[in-house]
Amino acid sequence: MSQLLRIILIHTHLPGVIELDLQGHANICGTNASGKTTLQRLIPVFFGEQPNRVVPKTRDRFDVFYLPFQNSYLIYDYQRADGSQAQVVLTKRNDGVDYRFVDAPYEPTQYLEETADGAKGLGYHAWAQRLRALEIESSHKISATSEYRAIIQNDLSAMRNNRKDQLKLRQLAARYGLVSGSHRLRHIEKLVSAVHAKEGKMDTLKSMLATILEEDGYQRPENTFKPAKIKAWIKEMRQFMQMDNLQAYYAEIEQCLADTAASKSQLWQLKPLVEQDRSQLLTQTADVEAQLNTLHKQQEELDTSYRAQKRELDDARSETESRYQQVQRDLELAQSKRDRYLDSGIEEVAQDSKELPAWQQKLEEQTRHLQLMLEKNADIAQQLDQRKSELSEVLDRLQRKNQQRCDELRAEQGQIRSTQDETLTRLQQQTTQQVEQMQLDLHETLQRLQREQVSLETQLSIAPLDADERERMQLADARIEDAQQALETATEVLAREDDTVQQRRTQREQADRELTQCRQQLHQTKARYKQLQAQTNPEHGSLRQALREHKPDWEQNLGKVLSEELLQRTDLSPRFSAGDDSLYGLSLDLSAVESPHFALAEAQLETELQTAADAAATAEQQCELAESALSKAHQAYKDAEQVAQQARQAQRRCQQDLEYARDGKKRLQAEQDALVKERQQSNRKRLKVLQDEEQKTRESHQQRLQQVRHDAKALELEHKADFQEQLSKLDDDISQYARQVDDMRSVHAQQVKELQARVSDELAEAGVDSQQLQTLKADTETLRERIANTKERQHELSEYDDFMRSTWNRLRPGWMEQEQQLKSTLTRLDSELTELKQQTKLQRKALEQEDKRGKEQLHQQQSLNKELDNALARFNELTQHRDFAEPVSAATESSFGDTRERLQRILEALNSYAHSSRKLREQCERFSATLRRDASADFEHMIEREFATLSDNDNVQEHARVLGELLNILQDQQSQIVEQGRNIGGGLQSFFKVFDDINRRVSQYSRRLTDAVGDELVLEGISRSEVHISSTIDELNFWQPLKELSQLFQQWSESGQRLPPEAYLDRLADVAELLRADQDYSLESLLKLELYLNESGSELIIRNDRQLLESSSHGMAYLILCKFLLAFTRLLRGDSAVTIHWPIDEIGTLAYHNVEKLFQACDSNAIHVVGAFPNPESDVLLLFRHRYLIEPHPELKGKGQLKRIQPRQSPLSAKLEATLADQHVMETSE
Structure with missing residues (x-):
């Protein structure tokens, strides 16, 4: 019988080599948090559980915790179905665990080597070489847990690899699987995890139940019809269901074709008469063309003048903008150069330079003071008086010199303030002059625009009509009675x-x-x-x-x-x-x-x-x-409908003839109103343009005014900042000179004080204070270094002073004013350019108006000719189409009255033909849109292909013919689409029947699982235990619509109707939408599990883990669950000869007799228990074959070690065994 034999841990979370024998029941004792459960978690991993899933989320990953080193190994030594032994070796990789099967029993020499510190594990590369040296075969590294699970369980049904990988996995499963042949242990890892887990067991039971159903042949329902395909068919079906509307639309198209033919016949009757009238008026067109040519020349001259002036302004603006950019570059270079000087600390050098004379004087004084301190003679008092006199004279000279410098600096401040006032006054005067000039330009522009507006408002009140136009109104009442x-x-x-x-x-x-x-x-x-x-x-x-x-x-x-x-x-x-x-x-x-x-x-x-x-x-x-x-x-x-259509066409022609005379007057009135409206609309547009131009001029002026004031303010602030900087610098210089005098006075006082102290000391004793002398020497040396550094940068300071005088203080203010002036010039040039464009536009509009007025003046002479030209041009344009052939009918001049009436009739006939053609086109477009609505992609391509075959795409009559052919094709396809819909409905009905079959038969599996619950585990107080399974299909959101759809489909099939009812399509659309959200119909999601118990006469129903824990106390809840776990183990294992290990945590908390019953039940089902509880003295240990204890490691702090133990024997048991042994000896001697 195949089974897991032992687990070997090398350099894992426990140091050294640990071996855990699992042939029989085994238990691990130890204090809380010693690692008992940690070892139990290795059992589900062997059967295929995800390694990281067995590790609590609060801990490190599985590979980090169990395999911390590059020579860490987790080895499962197991027996295969043929009785031979093999190993599963887990090793560490960067992001997880690698599995490898080894075709040999475990031997320490395969993994360990002897060193001075004892046995050590080999590195992974050395281990692979060791296996090859021992001629032990092994599999390739397996990184995916799913592949390892498929091999160890001999279950490749869930794998989706390619054919080559499938064959390789199948060979590995046949060689290294726990079971062989047709046997498999699918989902056994979930059962082992459920046994070990403290929560979620009911959900695991339900998952196991779904597995049973799959083995019985009830796979999850699959819908082969995608929602998109169903929706496409619904779209096509709705297109067929509007076939009556399409036929009605096409009947309207045929009616419109007849109307177009009638208009065409009338046009061909009028054509020769209108051509005769047109020949008499051709000579009047020459004058109109001459006038138009003159106006065109004037427009060309205007354009030439505009281009020349614009070029001149553009050149001036380009030159000004170039100068403006150069000034900006000069300002930027000056600012950049000054910033570099300031960043180099030139201001500090300037300050030090001003201190240089004082420092030199101070250095000289300190040097002499130092010499005086070092002299040893009796004339110290006399030298002290002489030194005081010298210091006083030096201080007086420095004070007079600095006072003179301060007076010079204050005079320079006054000059700077005067220059500032003059500069700001000049800038204000320039800004004022610029604003006044802008106001003057605005006033002139507004006066010009307002004068033209007054002229246009006067013209709007005039709307004349000539005598010919009024006479045409009297010809609109003819031929109404006939x-x-x-x-x-x-x-x-x-x-x-x-x-x-x-x-x-x-x-x-x-x-x-x-x-x-x-x-x-x-x-x-x-x-x-x-x-x-x-x-x-x-x-x-x-x-x-x-x-x-x-x-x-x-x-x-x-x-x-x-x-x-x-x-x-x-x-x-x-x-x-x-x-x-x-x-x-x-x-x-x-x-x-x-x-x-x-x-x-x-x-x-x-x-x-x-x-x-x-x-x-x-x-x-x-x-x-x-x-x-x-x-x-x-x-x-x-x-019959066609004959009626012809009669309807004749009636419509008569109605049109009647309305012709009535509508003629209306159309004539509309034309004259449109003429008046056009004239007034043109004037209104021009007036609106002038008003908008006036508004834009005011807005532009305001924006320019704001910009000028903003620029003037910015320049003023810039000048003020420069002047303020110069004044601040002079104030700093004055303060510095005053500070020099104060510093010198302080130094002299200190020196006098030191000399007096020196005199006092020397009067007392002859000697020198070394500390004071060293301090004076250090100060003197520091001062000498500062003087040297300042002298070294004098050349750089001179360059900076020259830059500030020549560029910053003299040239830069001029550049700033020049920048402002150039910017103002650019603004003025832009304004002049805009004004030029506006003036040219107005002149061009005036020429266009003059051209229009010239045409209106000649309208009485040329209007008839022009209308005849337009009418014949439109007629000739129609003759270019192949569908506008000349009919056989003829007409005389008396049939249509005089020339004006013939013109009116041909225009009306043209309009009627255009209206009929336009209506025909609109109807064809509407029909085409209706035909395309809800159409399939194939039918769309067919429509495009049919239209692509037309030689004349603008021939609407050909379009109408093609649409009629498409309508016939659609009628022919109706049977095919209806049959496709019946296939979809049949498929969904089959899909429904699968659900319905599961819903009806799931109770049979409830009885089956209840029958599988055996009596090998008898629990006190539990007289009955059953498993009830029910379906959740009724809770699926698409179930009720799908049921109704199945009924509607059955009704449609039995009704004999060719097309489905609208209710069927609506329900089918609902199902298509809902199926998209519930496409994964696992059997587990369709099941609901309930445990029914009778405990001490009370009926209990357990639906979840909380109810399971509340159902009984003292560990009985777990034993209740074990009854069903035993049943699941038998069902999942089937007839396979394999021993399953149950990792049961805290088994020692159960009563001894209950544990004994559980072990008996497990023995009868080939199940080995791997227990864990803390008490090593519990009597429950007597039931285990292998007993282990985890205790603290004596050498490694924080680590544990595993050792075998024997259960503690009570004195009574020892005395009883001794008595039995004596009796046995006596019986033997006898």
Whole structure:
């Protein structure tokens, strides 16, 4: 029997080499947090659990904790199904764990080497070399836990590798799997984890239950129809359902085609008469062309003048902008140079230079003072007086010198303030002059614009009409009576034809009802044929298939007593044995019982199948005949509709003739109103342009004014800042000179004080104070160094002073004023350029208005000619189209009155033709849009392909023809699309039946699991334990819509209707939307698990882990769960000869007799318990074969070590064993 034999840990979280023997029940003792549970967690990892999943989230990763070193090993030594031993070795990698199978039992020499410090583990590379040296085969490194799980469990069903990888994994599973052949241990790691876990066991039980259902053949439901495909079919079906609307739209297109033909005939009758009128007016066009040419020349001259002036302004602006940019560069360079000087600390050098004379004087004084301090003679008092006099004179000279310098600096401050006042006054005067000039320019521009506005407002009140225009209003009432009489006659004919159309419509509806009845009969015959086919070709694995293959003539005996539903079941595992014909000991004479329809004999089944096929063929022929009759009735209806359409067209022509005279006057009035409106609209547009220009001028002036003031203010602030900087610098110099005098006075006082102290000291004793002398020497040396450094940078200071005088203080203010002036010049040039553009635009508008007025002056002479030209041009444009051929009819001049009337009629005919053509195009576009709406991609491509074949894309009549052909194609495709919809509906109905079958049969598995709960674990107080399983299918959000959809599909199939009802499409759309959110229908998500217990006469229902813990106390909750875990273990393991290990934590808290019962149950089910509890003196240890204790390591602080222990024996037990031993010795001696 295959099993895990032992676990070896080398240099893991426990130091050294640890071996844990698992052949039999084993237990690990130790204090809290000593590592008992840590070792138990290695059991699920062996069976395929994710390593990081067994480690608490509060700890390091599995590889970091268990495999901390590059020579750390976690070894599982196990026995395979053929009795040989192998190893699973876990090693560390950068981001996880690597698995490797080794085809040999564990030996220490494979991993360890002897060193001076004892046995040490080999590195991974050295270990691989050691295995090759020992000629031990091993697998490649496996990094994915899923692949390792598939190998150890011999279960590759969940892997999705390519064919080559699948073959490699299959070979590894056959070689290293715990089980072999057809056996597998799928999900066994979840069971082991559930045994060890303290929470989540109910969910794990449900997961195990889903596995049982999968093994019984109930895979999760799969929907092969994607929501996108369903929605596409719904879209196409809705297109077919609007076929009546499409046919009605196309009837309107045909009506519009007739209207266009009537207008075309009238135009060809008018054409020769209008051409004759046009030849008489051609000579009047020459004058108009000459005037237009003159105006064009004036416009060209205006454009030439504008370009020249614009070029001059652009050149001036370019030159000014270049100077402006140069000034800006000069300012930036000056500022950059001054910043570099300041960054180099030149200001500090300047300050030190001013201190240089004082420092030199101070150095000289200190030197002499030092010499005086070093002299030793008796004239110290006299020298002191002499020194005081010298210091006083030096101080007086410095004070007079610095006072003179301060007076000079104050005079320089006054001069700077005077220059500042003059500069600011000059800037203010420049700004004032610029603002006044801008105000003057604004005033002149506004006066010009306002004068032109007044002129336009005067012109708006004039709207004249000439005599010809007024005369045309008197010609609008002709030929109304004849048109009225023709309209009455055509209306009577149309009424008779409409009655005929109604009769043909009634006949078509009767043929449609007969076709629906034929389809209903066809559906019934096909359903019978399909039922018989299902009996002929039963489902693979069903009871019917097994009976047909293994029990001939079963229909004559078992077929008469079995339920029809049982024959379709695939989970009954039928087995056949030789014996009598009795069923559970009951024998019946079944010759008197007729065979049911679902268990017919082979010969009878073939006969019934042929009969059903013949009936289906007959029903199909009847449907074809009914469809033919419906087609003929529909054609008769269309013929009658066409005749009525012609009568309707004649009636419409008469109506149009009647409305022609009435609408002629309205159109003429509209033309004259439009002429007046156009003239006034032009003036209003020009007035609006002038008003907008005035507003923009004011806004531009305000913006420029703000910019000028802003720039002047910025320049003023810049000058003030410069002047303030110069004044501040002079103030600092004055302060510095005063500070020099104060510093010198302090130094002299200190020196006098020191000399007096020196005199006093020397009067007392002859000697020198070394500390004071050293301090004086250090001060003197420091002062000498500062003087030297200051002298070294005098050249740099001179350059800086020269830069400040020549560039910063003299040139920079001029550059700033020049920048302001150039910027103002740029603004002025931009304004002049804008003004030039506006003036040129106004002049161009004036020329355009003059051109328009010239045309209006000649309108009375050329209007008729122009209208004739336009009319004939439009007519000639129409003749370019192939669909505008000349008809046979002719007309005389008297038929249409004089020239003006003929012009009016041809214009109206052209408008009517254009209106009819436009309406035809709009109807074709509407029809095309309706045809494209809800159309499939293939039909869209067909539409584009058909239109691409047209030689003239603008020929709307060809478009109408193509649309008619597409409508016929769509009608021909209707059957195919309807059949596709029936396939989708059938597929979804099958999808529904899978759910419905699971929903109905899940209770059978509830009984099966309850039956699997054995009696090997008897618990006190628990008299009954059952497992109830129910389905959550009713809770799925798409279940109710899917159920309703199945019913609607069945109703549609049985109704015989060609198209589905709207309710079916709506429900199908709902299902398509909902299926998208619930595409993963795992069996686990469809199940609900409940445990029913009777404890001490009380009925308990356990649905979750909290209820399980509350159901009993003193550890009974876990033992209750163990009853069901034993059942799950048997079901998951099946017939496999493999021992499973249960890691049970804190098993010592259970009562001894309950643990003993649990061990007996585990022994009978080939289960070894790996326990853990802290008490090493508990009697429960007597039940374990292997006993271990984790105790602190004697040498490594914070680490533990594992050792074997024996249970502590009570004195009574020892005395009893001794007595039994003595008795045995006495019996032996006798």
